[in-house]
Amino acid sequence: MNIGLYFGSFNPIHNAHLLIASNVAESGLVDKIWFVVSPQxxxxxxxxxxxxxxxxxxxxxxxxxxxxxxxxxIEFR
Structure with missing residues (x-):
């Protein structure tokens, strides 16, 4: 399984974040996308x-x- 890591502060998450993730997921390059929320x-x-x-x-x-x-x-630790 290929996992794409999408790092960001997501302050807050919005439609553009979701559109980018959807486009990458639909490209077939990855099976899953993990949104990695950065504390700072x-x-x-x-x-x-x-x-x-x-x-x-x-x-x-x-x-x-x-x-x-x-x-x-994971970045909270």
Missing amino acids: NPLKPSHTLLNEYNRLFLVNLAIENDNRFKAVD
């Missing part, structure tokens, strides 16, 4: 970011009906 984006001030667990929750909510996608919190 070095290009964004931290005070503008939602809490990482809230962003993870929102990603899970956005992808819950698409079994090609999975949200992961």
Whole structure:
């Protein structure tokens, strides 16, 4: 199984994120895409970011009906 890793702050996740992931999934290059929620984006001030667990929750909510996608919190550790 080929897994594509999609890193981002997803602050918040939006339709463009989902469109990019869908296009990659439909290309056949990967079987699954994991949305890797980054707790801090070095290009964004931290005070503008939602809490990482809230962003993870929102990603899970956005992808819950698409079994090609999975949200992961590996960068929280």
